[in-house]
Amino acid sequence: MRIFTLARKEFKDILSERIYIITLLLQIFVVVGIVFLGMFYAQIQYSITYVGDVYVESDNHQFYEQLTRDERIRLVNTPDTAVAVITVKEGAIDVEMRDGRFANDVEDVINRAYTNMRFEWGTVSAGPNPVFIEIMNSLLIPLVLLLPVFFSMNILSDSIVKEKERKTLEILFSVPMRREEIIIGKIIPVVVLGLAQVIAWTTLLRLIYPFLYNIPLVILFLVMIMAFFFSSAVAFSTYAGTMRESNLFLILFMMAVTFLVFVPFPKEFSFLSRLSPMGGIVAFSSNPGLLITEVVPYFVVYGILSLGSFYVASRMLSKDEYTRLG
Amino acid sequence: MALSKMTIWELRQIFKGKKFTYAFIIQFFVILAIIPLFDVYSDILEDPKEIVLPTSNSYLPVAVSSSPLEPVLRENTIFRVYNVSEEEAHALLKSHVVCCFVSGEKIIFDPTNPKARVAEFHLQRLLQQEPDIETSFVLNEKPVVPRERLIARQIAMREIRRTAEMMSSEEINYSTLLVLLLAIFLASGILVDLIVSEKEKQTGEILLSLPVPPWKVMFSKVFSVVIVLISQIALWIVTLYVLGRVSSLFSMLPLFLLSFLILSLTCLVSVYAKSYKEAGFAITVSYVLLFAFLMSASSFYIFSEKFSFLSPVSLVIMIEKGQSTVTGILLAALPAFVASCALLVVSAVLYGRDEFYFGPRPSIFRLLTFPFAGVALLGVVMYGAAIFYGVAS
Numbered sequence: 053m054r055i056f057t058l059a060r061k062e063f064k065d066i067l068s069e070r071i072y073i074i075t076l077l078l079q080i081f082v083v084v085g086i087v088f089l090g091m092f093y094a095q096i097q098y099s100i101t102y103v104g105d106v107y108v109e110s111d112n113h114q115f116y117e118q119l120t121r122d123e124r125i126r127l128v129n130t131p132d133t134a135v136a137v138i139t140v141k142e143g144a145i146d147v148e149m150r151d152g153r154f155a156n157d158v159e160d161v162i163n164r165a166y167t168n169m170r171f172e173w174g175t176v177s178a179g180p181n182p183v184f185i186e187i188m189n190s191l192l193i194p195l196v197l198l199l200p201v202f203f204s205m206n207i208l209s210d211s212i213v214k215e216k217e218r219k220t221l222e223i224l225f226s227v228p229m230r231r232e233e234i235i236i237g238k239i240i241p242v243v244v245l246g247l248a249q250v251i252a253w254t255t256l257l258r259l260i261y262p263f264l265y266n267i268p269l270v271i272l273f274l275v276m277i278m279a280f281f282f283s284s285a286v287a288f289s290t291y292a293g294t295m296r297e298s299n300l301f302l303i304l305f306m307m308a309v310t311f312l313v314f315v316p317f318p319k320e321f322s323f324l325s326r327l328s329p330m331g332g333i334v335a336f337s338s339n340p341g342l343l344i345t346e347v348v349p350y351f352v353v354y355g356i357l358s359l360g361s362f363y364v365a366s367r368m369l370s371k372d373e374y375t376r377l378g
Numbered sequence: 379m380a381l382s383k384m385t386i387w388e389l390r391q392i393f394k395g396k397k398f399t400y401a402f403i404i405q406f407f408v409i410l411a412i413i414p415l416f417d418v419y420s421d422i423l424e425d426p427k428e429i430v431l432p433t434s435n436s437y438l439p440v441a442v443s444s445s446p447l448e449p450v451l452r453e454n455t456i457f458r459v460y461n462v463s464e465e466e467a468h469a470l471l472k473s474h475v476v477c478c479f480v481s482g483e484k485i486i487f488d489p490t491n492p493k494a495r496v497a498e499f500h501l502q503r504l505l506q507q508e509p510d511i512e513t514s515f516v517l518n519e520k521p522v523v524p525r526e527r528l529i530a531r532q533i534a535m536r537e538i539r540r541t542a543e544m545m546s547s548e549e550i551n552y553s554t555l556l557v558l559l560l561a562i563f564l565a566s567g568i569l570v571d572l573i574v575s576e577k578e579k580q581t582g583e584i585l586l587s588l589p590v591p592p593w594k595v596m597f598s599k600v601f602s603v604v605i606v607l608i609s610q611i612a613l614w615i616v617t618l619y620v621l622g623r624v625s626s627l628f629s630m631l632p633l634f635l636l637s638f639l640i641l642s643l644t645c646l647v648s649v650y651a652k653s654y655k656e657a658g659f660a661i662t663v664s665y666v667l668l669f670a671f672l673m674s675a676s677s678f679y680i681f682s683e684k685f686s687f688l689s690p691v692s693l694v695i696m697i698e699k700g701q702s703t704v705t706g707i708l709l710a711a712l713p714a715f716v717a718s719c720a721l722l723v724v725s726a727v728l729y730g731r732d733e734f735y736f737g738p739r740p741s742i743f744r745l746l747t748f749p750f751a752g753v754a755l756l757g758v759v760m761y762g763a764a765i766f767y768g769v770a771s
Binding site for chain 1: 395398401402404405433434435436437439447470473474475476477478483484485486487489490491492493494495496498499502503505506507508509511512513514515516517518519520522523527528530531533534535560564567568571575578579654655659662
């Protein structure tokens with residue numbers, strides 16, 4: 053019960069800081085901005101690849117079918133508005149280009165349709181631009197969902213260092229609570245706030261982009277990531293002597309995480325991306341169906357990391373040399 | 379007490395803690411490690427097959443059963459390949475675990491899975507081959523494409539071309555220089571700590587009781603951080619120059635200017651702030667506004683050299699393109715330098731006033747009285763006149 057008393061007190065302290073509240077609200081703009089960035093990039097990709105109306109006269113039905121699959125063109129019934137008029141007769145392809153700037157694109161469309169005729173393609177439902185889907189699923193949505201984690205690390209770190217600087221940490225240690233309980237009591241309000249944000253952003257994202265799946269599992273995974281990140285923040289801020297040191301350690305930690313998330317690995321080392329928190333979020337949120345054998349490893353890895361960082365944090369909090377200021 | 383003595387003392391205080399010193403050294407190497415990152419992204423633009431962004435790794439789950447396409451799919455790490463029987467594949471498709479199933483030369487998609495569209499997009503691209511047929515093209519120009527679409531396409535292609543050029547060019551690699559902004563932010567954090575910690579720990583009272591003018595106390599802190607930052611920037615630029623990432627050592631100049639501007643703004647905010655939290659928030663908002671202004675203002679330079687004064691970032695473009703002249707450098711450097719000095723003067727004036735340390739602190743609105751408002755207004759009028767002149771000519 054003492055844990056919850058401490059958690060309540062920490063929660064009130066966080067909510068009493070107007071700056072945290074304003075920072076939370078500012079995230080809305082970041083989230084909306086990120087989504088529009090995805091739409092913008094997809095629109096650019098669409099603008100440079102889309103050809104327009106194409107008129108086709110073909111004695112090869114398979115070739116015609118293949119052309120209908122290509123979203124870079126729109127097949128029309130009359131050649132009046134067509135950018136290109138394609139005639140396929142007895143194995144020969146003739147193209148009348150109405151606008152020379154699209155010649156390369158039309159050639160690519162034809163080559164693709166002709167060479168992919170050798171396969172039998174199933175039906176795909178209509179929907180958003182595939183580039184937009186990929187960017188949203190594999191980059192922007194995980195980024196949005198990890199934002200609360202990154203912001204909250206700062207809150208937690210400040211809380212510990214401030215206690216050290218005001219010498220109230222020693223008073224806290226005099227309360228009959230184990231160090232582990234103190235850490236949990238400090239982490240709980242930050243996790244609750246983080247989760248509230250995650251739920252808010254998930255709801256917002258679903259309004260703009262409905263293809264978000266397995267949300268309860270994603271939230272559970274994020275809780276595990278938070279446990280790891282927040283325990284690490286407790287460890288860093290306990291080790292740090294001042295706010296300056298604490299901020300520097302956090303910056304280094306975030307840089308390391310950024311590398312892991314955004315550094316493109318050569319093929320031989322691509323398995324390293326499995327360690328990335330983004331990898332787990334992408335896997336769970338982007339696919340409607342999941343195999344248990346693929347879900348469990350992520351939880352195992354981050355479970356071990358969370359326990360490890362929690363152990364380190366509690367050991368450090370037990371040592372006087374780290375809890376004294378300076 | 380001499381300003382130099384106080385500055386050296388502040389410098390010693392900054393690196394007093396071993397932990398901070400070691401972490402400071404580590405961050406230098408970490409930032410340096412970002413440089414190869416740009417090379418890797420540049421490689422991606424040249425040969426996308428070899429490197430996959432970690433976030434797209436195994437993004438597309440695909441079931442395969444006795445298909446000649448399997449090597450192609452395994453070659454591309456965006457696909458996660460499940461080698462299963464037909465029955466298992468259909469079960470995976472039905473439970474939406476996979477977005478498509480490749481059996482022989484037949485490709486079946488999950489119609490309800492949006493990833494199927496992405497899989498089709500990538501498969502169509504990957505399976506495309508050189509055709510064994512000749513295609514003849516005849517040009518018969520007609521205005522069939524709407525003008526808006528042509529413009530949108532031109533803009534999009536120009537943006538992509540610019541990005542590719544910027545990433546692959548060794549001369550115009552000022553994207554690498556932007557990485558050094560991290561160091562500037564770090565130094566700003568040190569300055570905030572030096573000024574605000576005196577209020578939070580209430581050790582500033584002791585400083586103010588010394589027979590030293592308050593402005594000297596403030597400037598000793600500023601100069602100590604400036605020394606740290608100048609040393610860092612100089613070391614980085616020399617390293618980047620040796621590695622061939624920048625074409626001219628003069629690239630340091632705009633970075634110094636930018637650092638000076640950011641530090642002076644940080645100083646003003648720190649003097650005004652009551653606590654770390656307040657300072658942190660105000661600085662975040664100030665930086666966002668400042669960078670939005672600097673980056674958008676520098677884009678005017680692309681249209682006309684007369685707009686170079688708007689942002690010191692124009693200097694980077696000028697120097698890297700080899701277009702720098704004395705007049706151009708002065709035009710680009712002077713406004714930012716003058717603004718930085720003005721901010722420091724205002725900070726020193728405020729620092730010397732008791733209410734900013736002991737309270738009650740006047741509100742921002744009360745601060746905006748003459749001469750501050752007058753100076754600010756004059757500055758805005760002058761800038762506006764200069765922009766008008768630049769546009770008119």
